[in-house]
Amino acid sequence: MSKVITPRAEDYSAWYLDIVKNANLADNSAVRGCMVIKPYGYAIWENMRDALDLRFKATGHVNAYFPLFVPKSLFEAEEKNAEGFAKECAVVTHYRLKNDASRPGKLMVDPEAKLEEELVVRPTSEAIIWNTYRDWIQSYRDLPLLINQWANVVRWEMRTRPFLRTAEFLWQEGHTAHATKEEAIAETVTMLDVYADFAENVMAMPVIKGVKSANERFAGAEDTYCIEALMQDGKALQAGTSHFLGQNFAKAFEVKYLNKDNQQEYVWATSWGVSTRLIGALIMVHSDDAGLVLPPKLAPMQVVIVPIPNAVSPVIEECDRLAAELRSHGVRVHIDTDETKRSGFKFAEYEMRGVPVRVAIGKRDIENGTLEIARRDTKEKQTYPMADSSGIIRALLDEIQQNLYNRAKEYRDAHITHVNSFDEFKEVLETKGGFISAHWDGTGETEERIKELTKATIRCIPLDAANEDGVCVLSGAPSKQRVLFAKAY
RNA sequence: CGGGGUGUGGCUCAGUCCGGUUAGAGCACCUGCUUUGGGAGCAGGGGGUCGAGAGUUCGAAUCCCUCCACCCCGACCA
Numbered sequence: 066m067s068k069v070i071t072p073r074a075e076d077y078s079a080w081y082l083d084i085v086k087n088a089n090l091a092d093n094s095a096v097r098g099c100m101v102i103k104p105y106g107y108a109i110w111e112n113m114r115d116a117l118d119l120r121f122k123a124t125g126h127v128n129a130y131f132p133l134f135v136p137k138s139l140f141e142a143e144e145k146n147a148e149g150f151a152k153e154c155a156v157v158t159h160y161r162l163k164n165d166a167s168r169p170g171k172l173m174v175d176p177e178a179k180l181e182e183e184l185v186v187r188p189t190s191e192a193i194i195w196n197t198y199r200d201w202i203q204s205y206r207d208l209p210l211l212i213n214q215w216a217n218v219v220r221w222e223m224r225t226r227p228f229l230r231t232a233e234f235l236w237q238e239g240h241t242a243h244a245t246k247e248e249a250i251a252e253t254v255t256m257l258d259v260y261a262d263f264a265e266n267v268m269a270m271p272v273i274k275g276v277k278s279a280n281e282r283f284a285g286a287e288d289t290y291c292i293e294a295l296m297q298d299g300k301a302l303q304a305g306t307s308h309f310l311g312q313n314f315a316k317a318f319e320v321k322y323l324n325k326d327n328q329q330e331y332v333w334a335t336s337w338g339v340s341t342r343l344i345g346a347l348i349m350v351h352s353d354d355a356g357l358v359l360p361p362k363l364a365p366m367q368v369v370i371v372p373i374p375n376a377v378s379p380v381i382e383e384c385d386r387l388a389a390e391l392r393s394h395g396v397r398v399h400i401d402t403d404e405t406k407r408s409g410f411k412f413a414e415y416e417m418r419g420v421p422v423r424v425a426i427g428k429r430d431i432e433n434g435t436l437e438i439a440r441r442d443t444k445e446k447q448t449y450p451m452a453d454s455s456g457i458i459r460a461l462l463d464e465i466q467q468n469l470y471n472r473a474k475e476y477r478d479a480h481i482t483h484v485n486s487f488d489e490f491k492e493v494l495e496t497k498g499g500f501i502s503a504h505w506d507g508t509g510e511t512e513e514r515i516k517e518l519t520k521a522t523i524r525c526i527p528l529d530a531a532n533e534d535g536v537c538v539l540s541g542a543p544s545k546q547r548v549l550f551a552k553a554y
Numbered sequence: 555c556g557g558g559g560u561g562u563g564g565c566u567c568a569g570u571c572c573g574g575u576u577a578g579a580g581c582a583c584c585u586g587c588u589u590u591g592g593g594a595g596c597a598g599g600g601g602g603u604c605g606a607g608a609g610u611u612c613g614a615a616u617c618c619c620u621c622c623a624c625c626c627c628g629a630c631c632a
Binding site: 093097152153220222223224229230234236283302303304305306338339340342371373374375404406407408409410411412413414416425427428429430437554 | 591
Protein backbone atom coordinates (compact mmCIF):
# COMPACT_ATOMS: atom_id res chain seq x y z
CA MET A 66 0.00 0.00 0.00
CA SER A 67 1.34 3.39 -0.86
CA LYS A 68 0.12 5.53 1.98
CA VAL A 69 0.30 9.22 1.59
CA ILE A 70 -0.96 11.58 4.22
CA THR A 71 -2.07 15.04 3.16
CA PRO A 72 0.14 17.58 5.00
CA ARG A 73 -1.68 19.55 7.68
CA ALA A 74 -0.74 22.86 6.13
CA GLU A 75 -2.36 21.88 2.86
CA ASP A 76 -5.71 20.64 4.14
CA TYR A 77 -6.18 19.96 7.83
CA SER A 78 -9.47 18.19 7.39
CA ALA A 79 -8.07 15.85 4.71
CA TRP A 80 -5.05 15.22 6.95
CA TYR A 81 -7.38 14.16 9.76
CA LEU A 82 -9.30 11.75 7.55
CA ASP A 83 -6.03 10.33 6.18
CA ILE A 84 -4.80 9.63 9.71
CA VAL A 85 -8.02 7.89 10.65
CA LYS A 86 -7.88 5.74 7.54
CA ASN A 87 -4.17 5.01 7.29
CA ALA A 88 -3.59 4.40 11.00
CA ASN A 89 -6.39 1.83 10.86
CA LEU A 90 -8.57 3.55 13.42
CA ALA A 91 -11.94 3.46 11.69
CA ASP A 92 -13.73 2.84 8.41
CA ASN A 93 -16.84 4.27 6.90
CA SER A 94 -19.71 1.84 7.12
CA ALA A 95 -22.70 0.93 5.03
CA VAL A 96 -24.78 2.93 7.50
CA ARG A 97 -25.06 6.62 6.80
CA GLY A 98 -23.23 8.65 9.43
CA CYS A 99 -21.99 5.62 11.32
CA MET A 100 -18.40 4.39 11.38
CA VAL A 101 -16.83 1.04 12.05
CA ILE A 102 -14.25 1.33 14.80
CA LYS A 103 -11.44 -1.00 13.74
CA PRO A 104 -9.46 -3.12 16.21
CA TYR A 105 -6.59 -0.64 16.51
CA GLY A 106 -8.92 2.31 17.11
CA TYR A 107 -11.01 0.26 19.50
CA ALA A 108 -7.91 -0.75 21.46
CA ILE A 109 -7.24 2.95 22.10
CA TRP A 110 -10.82 3.37 23.29
CA GLU A 111 -10.42 0.34 25.57
CA ASN A 112 -7.36 1.93 27.13
CA MET A 113 -9.25 5.19 27.64
CA ARG A 114 -12.21 3.32 29.07
CA ASP A 115 -10.08 1.35 31.51
CA ALA A 116 -8.26 4.42 32.78
CA LEU A 117 -11.51 6.33 33.23
CA ASP A 118 -13.35 3.41 34.80
CA LEU A 119 -10.59 3.06 37.37
CA ARG A 120 -11.05 6.72 38.28
CA PHE A 121 -14.85 6.41 38.45
CA LYS A 122 -14.59 3.45 40.80
CA ALA A 123 -12.01 5.27 42.90
CA THR A 124 -14.50 8.11 43.39
CA GLY A 125 -17.21 5.74 44.59
CA HIS A 126 -19.19 5.02 41.43
CA VAL A 127 -20.55 1.72 40.18
CA ASN A 128 -21.54 0.66 36.67
CA ALA A 129 -25.00 -0.39 35.50
CA TYR A 130 -26.81 -0.61 32.17
CA PHE A 131 -30.07 0.99 31.09
CA PRO A 132 -32.11 0.36 27.91
CA LEU A 133 -31.28 1.73 24.46
CA PHE A 134 -34.93 2.70 23.91
CA VAL A 135 -36.83 5.41 25.73
CA PRO A 136 -40.65 5.57 25.44
CA LYS A 137 -41.58 8.96 24.01
CA SER A 138 -43.71 9.85 27.02
CA LEU A 139 -40.70 9.43 29.31
CA PHE A 140 -38.39 11.22 26.95
CA GLU A 141 -40.55 14.34 26.87
CA ALA A 142 -41.06 14.50 30.64
CA GLU A 143 -38.20 16.94 31.22
CA GLU A 144 -39.18 19.52 28.64
CA LYS A 145 -36.00 21.47 28.15
CA ASN A 146 -33.92 18.36 27.71
CA ALA A 147 -36.44 16.85 25.30
CA GLU A 148 -36.60 20.04 23.25
CA GLY A 149 -32.84 20.22 23.08
CA PHE A 150 -32.55 16.79 21.52
CA ALA A 151 -35.85 16.58 19.62
CA LYS A 152 -34.36 17.52 16.24
CA GLU A 153 -31.82 14.73 16.22
CA CYS A 154 -33.67 11.69 17.52
CA ALA A 155 -34.01 8.36 15.77
CA VAL A 156 -37.43 6.94 16.51
CA VAL A 157 -38.67 3.35 16.37
CA THR A 158 -42.25 3.23 15.16
CA HIS A 159 -42.73 -0.42 14.12
CA TYR A 160 -41.69 -3.81 15.41
CA ARG A 161 -42.03 -6.10 12.39
CA LEU A 162 -41.21 -6.52 8.71
CA LYS A 163 -43.05 -8.64 6.17
CA ASN A 164 -42.66 -9.80 2.59
CA ASP A 165 -43.42 -7.13 0.03
CA ALA A 166 -45.98 -8.62 -2.33
CA SER A 167 -45.11 -6.16 -5.10
CA ARG A 168 -41.36 -6.85 -4.96
CA PRO A 169 -40.52 -10.54 -4.65
CA GLY A 170 -37.74 -11.31 -2.22
CA LYS A 171 -37.92 -7.85 -0.63
CA LEU A 172 -39.20 -6.80 2.74
CA MET A 173 -41.40 -3.93 3.84
CA VAL A 174 -42.39 -2.45 7.16
CA ASP A 175 -45.58 -4.16 8.26
CA PRO A 176 -48.15 -1.36 8.64
CA GLU A 177 -50.08 -3.63 11.00
CA ALA A 178 -47.12 -3.65 13.39
CA LYS A 179 -47.16 -0.04 14.46
CA LEU A 180 -46.09 0.56 18.06
CA GLU A 181 -48.71 2.11 20.27
CA GLU A 182 -46.04 4.36 21.67
CA GLU A 183 -42.96 5.29 19.70
CA LEU A 184 -39.56 4.50 21.17
CA VAL A 185 -36.82 7.09 21.03
CA VAL A 186 -33.33 5.70 20.55
CA ARG A 187 -31.48 7.37 23.43
CA PRO A 188 -29.47 10.48 22.55
CA THR A 189 -28.69 10.46 26.30
CA SER A 190 -30.27 8.48 29.12
CA GLU A 191 -31.49 10.96 31.73
CA ALA A 192 -35.15 10.14 31.09
CA ILE A 193 -35.02 6.37 31.44
CA ILE A 194 -32.58 6.61 34.32
CA TRP A 195 -34.52 9.13 36.38
CA ASN A 196 -37.70 7.22 35.79
CA THR A 197 -35.89 4.23 37.32
CA TYR A 198 -34.29 6.19 40.14
CA ARG A 199 -37.76 7.19 41.34
CA ASP A 200 -38.27 3.60 42.45
CA TRP A 201 -34.78 3.19 43.86
CA ILE A 202 -34.77 6.27 46.05
CA GLN A 203 -37.02 6.43 49.11
CA SER A 204 -34.86 7.71 51.92
CA TYR A 205 -31.84 9.87 52.58
CA ARG A 206 -30.19 6.53 53.34
CA ASP A 207 -30.41 5.65 49.63
CA LEU A 208 -28.32 8.71 48.79
CA PRO A 209 -26.03 9.49 47.24
CA LEU A 210 -26.70 7.22 44.27
CA LEU A 211 -23.56 7.17 42.13
CA ILE A 212 -24.01 5.25 38.88
CA ASN A 213 -22.22 5.23 35.56
CA GLN A 214 -22.98 3.40 32.36
CA TRP A 215 -20.86 2.61 29.32
CA ALA A 216 -23.15 2.72 26.33
CA ASN A 217 -23.85 3.76 22.77
CA VAL A 218 -26.11 6.68 21.95
CA VAL A 219 -27.58 8.03 18.72
CA ARG A 220 -27.84 11.63 17.59
CA TRP A 221 -29.01 12.04 14.02
CA GLU A 222 -26.37 14.43 12.73
CA MET A 223 -26.45 16.10 9.31
CA ARG A 224 -22.73 16.22 8.74
CA THR A 225 -20.49 13.62 10.33
CA ARG A 226 -16.76 13.09 10.78
CA PRO A 227 -15.12 9.97 12.19
CA PHE A 228 -14.88 10.14 15.99
CA LEU A 229 -15.65 13.87 16.11
CA ARG A 230 -19.28 13.60 15.11
CA THR A 231 -21.03 10.40 14.15
CA ALA A 232 -24.69 9.42 14.31
CA GLU A 233 -23.93 6.64 16.75
CA PHE A 234 -21.11 6.92 19.24
CA LEU A 235 -19.77 5.24 22.35
CA TRP A 236 -19.53 7.05 25.63
CA GLN A 237 -19.98 6.84 29.33
CA GLU A 238 -22.67 8.73 31.18
CA GLY A 239 -22.66 9.14 34.91
CA HIS A 240 -25.95 9.93 36.64
CA THR A 241 -25.95 10.74 40.31
CA ALA A 242 -28.56 11.69 42.89
CA HIS A 243 -27.81 13.66 46.07
CA ALA A 244 -29.60 14.91 49.14
CA THR A 245 -28.31 18.45 48.92
CA LYS A 246 -27.51 21.03 46.30
CA GLU A 247 -24.01 21.50 47.70
CA GLU A 248 -23.26 17.82 47.47
CA ALA A 249 -24.46 17.65 43.87
CA ILE A 250 -22.36 20.64 42.89
CA ALA A 251 -19.36 19.06 44.62
CA GLU A 252 -19.93 15.88 42.61
CA THR A 253 -20.13 17.88 39.38
CA VAL A 254 -16.81 19.52 40.15
CA THR A 255 -15.19 16.26 41.29
CA MET A 256 -16.02 14.57 38.01
CA LEU A 257 -14.77 17.56 36.06
CA ASP A 258 -11.50 17.15 37.92
CA VAL A 259 -11.46 13.45 37.09
CA TYR A 260 -11.84 14.30 33.41
CA ALA A 261 -9.15 16.97 33.55
CA ASP A 262 -6.78 14.60 35.31
CA PHE A 263 -7.45 11.91 32.72
CA ALA A 264 -7.02 14.33 29.80
CA GLU A 265 -3.75 15.74 31.08
CA ASN A 266 -2.10 12.70 32.65
CA VAL A 267 -3.29 9.93 30.36
CA MET A 268 -4.03 11.66 27.05
CA ALA A 269 -1.23 14.20 27.56
CA MET A 270 -3.75 16.82 26.47
CA PRO A 271 -3.88 20.09 28.41
CA VAL A 272 -7.40 21.31 29.11
CA ILE A 273 -9.08 24.38 30.52
CA LYS A 274 -11.77 23.80 33.10
CA GLY A 275 -14.71 26.13 32.89
CA VAL A 276 -18.43 26.75 32.92
CA LYS A 277 -20.59 27.08 29.82
CA SER A 278 -22.58 30.19 29.05
CA ALA A 279 -26.38 29.85 29.06
CA ASN A 280 -26.43 29.42 25.27
CA GLU A 281 -23.98 26.53 25.34
CA ARG A 282 -25.39 24.85 28.42
CA PHE A 283 -26.70 21.27 28.29
CA ALA A 284 -30.47 21.28 27.83
CA GLY A 285 -32.04 20.61 31.21
CA ALA A 286 -28.98 21.58 33.26
CA GLU A 287 -28.59 24.44 35.72
CA ASP A 288 -24.87 24.61 35.04
CA THR A 289 -22.64 22.86 32.56
CA TYR A 290 -18.97 22.49 33.43
CA CYS A 291 -16.54 21.48 30.73
CA ILE A 292 -12.96 20.80 29.81
CA GLU A 293 -11.87 22.54 26.62
CA ALA A 294 -8.85 21.52 24.58
CA LEU A 295 -7.12 23.26 21.70
CA MET A 296 -6.43 21.43 18.45
CA GLN A 297 -3.40 22.08 16.24
CA ASP A 298 -5.47 24.02 13.71
CA GLY A 299 -6.43 26.55 16.35
CA LYS A 300 -9.96 25.29 16.87
CA ALA A 301 -11.26 24.34 20.29
CA LEU A 302 -12.85 21.04 21.18
CA GLN A 303 -15.05 20.26 24.14
CA ALA A 304 -13.50 17.12 25.55
CA GLY A 305 -15.83 16.40 28.44
CA THR A 306 -18.83 17.80 30.28
CA SER A 307 -20.18 17.58 33.78
CA HIS A 308 -23.64 18.94 34.48
CA PHE A 309 -25.28 20.18 37.64
CA LEU A 310 -28.90 19.34 36.90
CA GLY A 311 -30.47 20.96 39.95
CA GLN A 312 -33.86 19.41 40.67
CA ASN A 313 -35.11 19.56 37.09
CA PHE A 314 -35.15 15.82 36.52
CA ALA A 315 -36.20 15.05 40.09
CA LYS A 316 -39.27 17.23 39.59
CA ALA A 317 -40.02 15.91 36.11
CA PHE A 318 -39.85 12.31 37.34
CA GLU A 319 -41.03 12.83 40.92
CA VAL A 320 -37.85 11.55 42.51
CA LYS A 321 -38.22 12.37 46.20
CA TYR A 322 -36.66 11.12 49.39
CA LEU A 323 -37.65 11.29 53.01
CA ASN A 324 -35.15 13.31 55.00
CA LYS A 325 -34.16 12.81 58.61
CA ASP A 326 -37.05 15.02 59.68
CA ASN A 327 -39.48 12.73 57.89
CA GLN A 328 -40.17 15.25 55.14
CA GLN A 329 -40.32 14.64 51.38
CA GLU A 330 -37.68 16.44 49.35
CA TYR A 331 -36.66 16.36 45.72
CA VAL A 332 -33.17 15.00 45.09
CA TRP A 333 -30.36 16.96 43.43
CA ALA A 334 -28.81 15.54 40.30
CA THR A 335 -25.69 15.51 38.15
CA SER A 336 -24.69 13.88 34.88
CA TRP A 337 -21.33 13.75 33.17
CA GLY A 338 -19.85 12.17 30.08
CA VAL A 339 -17.01 11.71 27.65
CA SER A 340 -17.19 9.92 24.32
CA THR A 341 -15.18 8.36 21.51
CA ARG A 342 -14.80 11.95 20.42
CA LEU A 343 -11.75 11.92 22.68
CA ILE A 344 -10.03 9.81 20.03
CA GLY A 345 -10.55 12.65 17.58
CA ALA A 346 -9.05 15.05 20.09
CA LEU A 347 -6.11 12.74 20.69
CA ILE A 348 -5.38 12.66 16.96
CA MET A 349 -5.60 16.42 16.50
CA VAL A 350 -3.52 17.33 19.55
CA HIS A 351 -0.45 15.16 18.98
CA SER A 352 -0.21 13.76 15.47
CA ASP A 353 1.99 15.02 12.63
CA ASP A 354 2.37 14.77 8.87
CA ALA A 355 3.91 11.30 9.16
CA GLY A 356 0.84 9.94 10.89
CA LEU A 357 -0.64 9.26 14.28
CA VAL A 358 1.28 10.08 17.45
CA LEU A 359 0.05 8.30 20.56
CA PRO A 360 0.92 8.95 24.20
CA PRO A 361 2.43 5.77 25.70
CA LYS A 362 -0.32 5.45 28.29
CA LEU A 363 -2.93 4.95 25.55
CA ALA A 364 -0.90 3.26 22.82
CA PRO A 365 -2.08 -0.31 22.14
CA MET A 366 1.55 -1.11 21.33
CA GLN A 367 3.98 0.95 23.38
CA VAL A 368 7.05 -0.62 21.84
CA VAL A 369 7.45 -2.41 18.54
CA ILE A 370 10.53 -4.50 17.95
CA VAL A 371 11.62 -5.03 14.35
CA PRO A 372 14.15 -7.80 13.74
CA ILE A 373 16.41 -7.23 10.73
CA PRO A 374 16.35 -9.47 8.86
CA ASN A 375 13.04 -11.05 9.80
CA ALA A 376 12.85 -13.88 12.27
CA VAL A 377 16.40 -15.07 11.80
CA SER A 378 18.59 -16.52 14.51
CA PRO A 379 20.21 -15.12 16.63
CA VAL A 380 18.46 -11.79 15.99
CA ILE A 381 15.03 -13.12 16.85
CA GLU A 382 16.24 -14.60 20.16
CA GLU A 383 17.54 -11.21 21.18
CA CYS A 384 14.19 -9.63 20.28
CA ASP A 385 12.33 -12.22 22.32
CA ARG A 386 14.61 -11.69 25.29
CA LEU A 387 14.08 -7.92 25.25
CA ALA A 388 10.32 -8.29 24.78
CA ALA A 389 10.07 -10.66 27.74
CA GLU A 390 12.10 -8.28 29.88
CA LEU A 391 9.87 -5.31 28.96
CA ARG A 392 6.66 -7.30 29.42
CA SER A 393 7.76 -8.28 32.91
CA HIS A 394 7.64 -4.57 33.66
CA GLY A 395 4.14 -4.23 32.22
CA VAL A 396 5.17 -2.71 28.89
CA ARG A 397 2.96 -3.53 25.90
CA VAL A 398 5.38 -4.90 23.30
CA HIS A 399 4.90 -6.22 19.79
CA ILE A 400 7.57 -8.09 17.81
CA ASP A 401 6.98 -7.87 14.08
CA THR A 402 8.25 -11.08 12.53
CA ASP A 403 6.21 -10.73 9.36
CA GLU A 404 8.55 -11.99 6.65
CA THR A 405 6.50 -10.66 3.80
CA LYS A 406 7.26 -7.04 4.63
CA ARG A 407 10.59 -5.29 4.54
CA SER A 408 11.90 -3.40 7.51
CA GLY A 409 11.69 -0.03 5.75
CA PHE A 410 8.03 -0.60 5.13
CA LYS A 411 7.53 -1.55 8.77
CA PHE A 412 9.27 1.59 10.01
CA ALA A 413 6.92 3.76 7.98
CA GLU A 414 3.92 1.68 8.98
CA TYR A 415 4.52 1.92 12.72
CA GLU A 416 5.19 5.62 12.42
CA MET A 417 1.84 5.96 10.70
CA ARG A 418 0.20 4.09 13.54
CA GLY A 419 1.80 6.18 16.24
CA VAL A 420 3.73 3.52 18.15
CA PRO A 421 5.74 5.56 20.70
CA VAL A 422 8.98 3.56 20.60
CA ARG A 423 10.46 1.46 17.83
CA VAL A 424 13.38 -0.85 18.41
CA ALA A 425 15.39 -2.31 15.54
CA ILE A 426 17.76 -5.21 16.13
CA GLY A 427 19.91 -6.52 13.28
CA LYS A 428 22.88 -8.79 12.72
CA ARG A 429 25.17 -5.82 13.06
CA ASP A 430 23.73 -5.11 16.51
CA ILE A 431 24.25 -8.70 17.61
CA GLU A 432 27.94 -8.36 16.72
CA ASN A 433 28.23 -5.01 18.51
CA GLY A 434 25.93 -5.76 21.44
CA THR A 435 23.71 -2.81 20.53
CA LEU A 436 20.24 -1.91 19.31
CA GLU A 437 18.56 1.08 17.69
CA ILE A 438 15.83 2.93 19.51
CA ALA A 439 13.59 5.44 17.70
CA ARG A 440 11.06 7.66 19.42
CA ARG A 441 7.90 8.65 17.56
CA ASP A 442 7.34 12.06 19.14
CA THR A 443 10.59 13.63 17.92
CA LYS A 444 11.49 10.98 15.30
CA GLU A 445 15.01 10.83 16.76
CA LYS A 446 16.83 7.52 16.68
CA GLN A 447 19.94 6.43 18.45
CA THR A 448 22.03 3.35 19.09
CA TYR A 449 22.35 2.05 22.64
CA PRO A 450 24.14 -0.83 24.36
CA MET A 451 21.93 -3.89 24.52
CA ALA A 452 22.59 -4.31 28.22
CA ASP A 453 20.85 -1.11 29.31
CA SER A 454 18.01 -1.26 26.83
CA SER A 455 15.05 -2.23 29.00
CA GLY A 456 15.60 0.59 31.46
CA ILE A 457 16.29 3.08 28.69
CA ILE A 458 13.09 2.17 26.90
CA ARG A 459 10.95 2.39 30.03
CA ALA A 460 12.38 5.78 30.88
CA LEU A 461 11.86 6.88 27.29
CA LEU A 462 8.15 5.96 27.44
CA ASP A 463 7.74 8.24 30.46
CA GLU A 464 9.70 10.96 28.75
CA ILE A 465 7.57 10.75 25.61
CA GLN A 466 4.38 10.96 27.67
CA GLN A 467 5.71 14.07 29.37
CA ASN A 468 7.10 15.60 26.20
CA LEU A 469 3.78 15.25 24.37
CA TYR A 470 2.03 17.03 27.20
CA ASN A 471 4.63 19.79 27.39
CA ARG A 472 4.56 20.30 23.64
CA ALA A 473 0.77 20.49 23.54
CA LYS A 474 0.67 22.81 26.53
CA GLU A 475 3.25 25.12 25.03
CA TYR A 476 1.18 25.37 21.86
CA ARG A 477 -2.03 25.85 23.82
CA ASP A 478 -0.59 28.53 26.10
CA ALA A 479 0.86 30.37 23.12
CA HIS A 480 -2.61 30.40 21.59
CA ILE A 481 -4.54 32.09 24.36
CA THR A 482 -4.63 35.71 23.30
CA HIS A 483 -5.98 38.57 25.38
CA VAL A 484 -7.80 41.15 23.30
CA ASN A 485 -9.45 44.41 24.28
CA SER A 486 -11.27 45.48 21.14
CA PHE A 487 -13.52 43.80 18.63
CA ASP A 488 -11.17 44.65 15.75
CA GLU A 489 -8.37 42.92 17.59
CA PHE A 490 -10.72 40.02 18.32
CA LYS A 491 -11.49 39.51 14.64
CA GLU A 492 -7.88 39.86 13.57
CA VAL A 493 -6.54 37.35 16.07
CA LEU A 494 -9.30 34.93 15.18
CA GLU A 495 -8.50 35.10 11.48
CA THR A 496 -4.71 35.22 11.59
CA LYS A 497 -3.77 33.19 14.63
CA GLY A 498 -6.79 31.26 15.87
CA GLY A 499 -6.85 29.57 19.25
CA PHE A 500 -8.55 30.84 22.37
CA ILE A 501 -9.33 34.50 22.64
CA SER A 502 -9.62 35.85 26.15
CA ALA A 503 -11.95 38.82 26.15
CA HIS A 504 -14.45 40.71 28.25
CA TRP A 505 -18.10 39.90 27.64
CA ASP A 506 -21.16 41.63 29.02
CA GLY A 507 -22.79 38.35 30.03
CA THR A 508 -25.79 38.59 27.69
CA GLY A 509 -26.93 35.92 25.27
CA GLU A 510 -27.60 38.62 22.67
CA THR A 511 -23.98 39.72 22.56
CA GLU A 512 -22.76 36.13 22.45
CA GLU A 513 -25.13 35.40 19.58
CA ARG A 514 -24.05 38.52 17.70
CA ILE A 515 -20.37 37.67 18.05
CA LYS A 516 -21.09 34.20 16.75
CA GLU A 517 -22.88 35.62 13.71
CA LEU A 518 -20.08 38.05 12.98
CA THR A 519 -17.09 35.76 13.58
CA LYS A 520 -18.27 32.13 13.94
CA ALA A 521 -16.53 32.10 17.31
CA THR A 522 -18.43 30.98 20.39
CA ILE A 523 -17.79 31.24 24.09
CA ARG A 524 -16.03 28.00 24.91
CA CYS A 525 -16.14 28.56 28.63
CA ILE A 526 -15.87 30.91 31.51
CA PRO A 527 -12.65 29.55 33.07
CA LEU A 528 -12.96 28.42 36.68
CA ASP A 529 -9.70 30.14 37.53
CA ALA A 530 -10.59 33.43 35.81
CA ALA A 531 -9.40 36.38 37.83
CA ASN A 532 -11.72 39.25 38.71
CA GLU A 533 -10.82 42.09 36.39
CA ASP A 534 -12.89 45.12 35.56
CA GLY A 535 -13.24 45.81 31.86
CA VAL A 536 -15.72 46.44 29.08
CA CYS A 537 -17.33 43.97 26.70
CA VAL A 538 -15.45 43.77 23.36
CA LEU A 539 -18.67 44.10 21.40
CA SER A 540 -21.17 46.13 23.45
CA GLY A 541 -18.83 48.15 25.66
CA ALA A 542 -20.93 47.28 28.69
CA PRO A 543 -19.08 46.69 31.95
CA SER A 544 -17.65 43.22 32.63
CA LYS A 545 -16.08 41.62 35.68
CA GLN A 546 -13.98 38.91 34.03
CA ARG A 547 -12.65 37.58 30.77
CA VAL A 548 -14.13 34.53 29.02
CA LEU A 549 -12.62 32.31 26.33
CA PHE A 550 -13.86 32.51 22.77
CA ALA A 551 -12.83 30.23 19.90
CA LYS A 552 -14.02 28.57 16.78
CA ALA A 553 -14.95 25.08 17.81
CA TYR A 554 -15.48 21.53 16.61
C1' C B 555 -33.11 20.91 4.92
C1' G B 556 -30.97 24.51 0.68
C1' G B 557 -26.72 24.89 -3.27
C1' G B 558 -23.02 22.11 -6.07
C1' G B 559 -20.67 17.48 -7.51
C1' U B 560 -19.66 12.23 -8.15
C1' G B 561 -21.07 6.94 -8.91
C1' U B 562 -16.48 2.09 -13.69
C1' G B 563 -12.14 -4.53 -9.87
C1' G B 564 -10.41 -3.63 -2.67
C1' C B 565 -8.61 1.90 -3.47
C1' U B 566 -7.65 6.34 -6.85
C1' C B 567 -9.22 7.27 -11.48
C1' A B 568 -9.22 7.23 -17.44
C1' G B 569 -12.96 6.06 -21.07
C1' U B 570 -18.99 9.05 -21.44
C1' C B 571 -19.22 15.04 -25.01
C1' C B 572 -19.23 12.20 -30.61
C1' G B 573 -22.73 4.52 -28.98
C1' G B 574 -19.08 -0.09 -32.28
C1' U B 575 -14.76 -6.26 -31.19
C1' U B 576 -12.69 -9.73 -25.43
C1' A B 577 -13.69 -2.29 -20.58
C1' G B 578 -8.27 0.11 -19.27
C1' A B 579 -4.21 2.18 -15.97
C1' G B 580 -1.70 2.89 -11.23
C1' C B 581 -1.80 1.10 -6.34
C1' A B 582 -3.43 -3.16 -3.50
C1' C B 583 -3.96 -8.70 -3.80
C1' C B 584 -1.99 -14.04 -5.19
C1' U B 585 2.46 -17.33 -6.96
C1' G B 586 7.76 -17.85 -7.79
C1' C B 587 12.77 -16.15 -7.56
C1' U B 588 16.23 -12.51 -5.92
C1' U B 589 16.11 -9.18 -1.66
C1' U B 590 15.73 -7.29 3.76
C1' G B 591 19.61 -1.25 8.59
C1' G B 592 13.76 3.88 5.92
C1' G B 593 7.78 2.56 2.09
C1' A B 594 12.18 -3.57 -2.88
C1' G B 595 13.00 -5.64 -8.16
C1' C B 596 11.70 -8.97 -12.02
C1' A B 597 8.32 -12.53 -14.08
C1' G B 598 3.59 -14.63 -14.07
C1' G B 599 -1.61 -14.45 -12.24
C1' G B 600 -6.71 -13.59 -10.11
C1' G B 601 -10.50 -10.13 -9.70
C1' G B 602 -15.75 -5.86 -13.10
C1' U B 603 -23.64 -7.99 -13.99
C1' C B 604 -19.54 0.05 -15.51
C1' G B 605 -24.86 2.60 -8.60
C1' A B 606 -30.22 0.44 -9.60
C1' G B 607 -34.50 -0.01 -12.72
C1' A B 608 -36.94 0.87 -17.19
C1' G B 609 -36.27 2.68 -22.32
C1' U B 610 -34.05 4.07 -27.50
C1' U B 611 -30.87 1.06 -30.84
C1' C B 612 -28.58 -4.22 -34.94
C1' G B 613 -25.42 -2.81 -30.77
C1' A B 614 -25.28 1.17 -24.43
C1' A B 615 -20.22 2.37 -19.27
C1' U B 616 -21.49 6.06 -23.28
C1' C B 617 -28.03 8.58 -25.35
C1' C B 618 -33.27 9.41 -22.72
C1' C B 619 -36.34 8.81 -18.16
C1' U B 620 -36.99 7.46 -12.99
C1' C B 621 -34.89 6.17 -8.50
C1' C B 622 -30.83 5.36 -4.98
C1' A B 623 -26.28 6.24 -2.64
C1' C B 624 -22.14 8.97 -1.39
C1' C B 625 -19.00 13.49 -1.25
C1' C B 626 -18.21 18.94 -0.84
C1' C B 627 -20.21 23.99 0.77
C1' G B 628 -23.96 26.27 4.07
C1' A B 629 -27.75 26.10 8.61
C1' C B 630 -27.67 22.51 13.44
C1' C B 631 -24.64 19.83 16.98
C1' A B 632 -20.48 16.42 21.93
